Amino acid sequence: MSQVAQTPEPPPESPPLDPYAIRRAYRRERLRRRAKRDRRREQKLAGMRYVVFIFVLLALSVFLTLTAWHEVQRLFGI
Numbered sequence: 001m002s003q004v005a006q007t008p009e010p011p012p013e014s015p016p017l018d019p020y021a022i023r024r025a026y027r028r029e030r031l032r033r034r035a036k037r038d039r040r041r042e043q044k045l046a047g048m049r050y051v052v053f054i055f056v057l058l059a060l061s062v063f064l065t066l067t068a069w070h071e072v073q074r075l076f077g078i
Contacts, residue, residue: 072078
């Protein structure tokens with residue numbers, strides 16, 4: 001019997017190397033860390049702004065309450 005002629009397999013080609021792949025990976029990780037740090041800082045600042053805003057509202061309400069109480073005392077002679 002005759003056999004089918006086998007063609008020699010071409011040698012496997014190595015994938016092309018990207019000379020900038022490592023540099024891009026380091027840059028991507030640095031950007032991720034920076035974004036994480038910035039996000040954490042922004043959350044802290046948002047908390048601080050909230051506390052300051054609540055304090056200002058509380059101080060304003062106390063001021064208006066005392067002013068109104070003073071006016072009521074002055075008008076009605078209490």
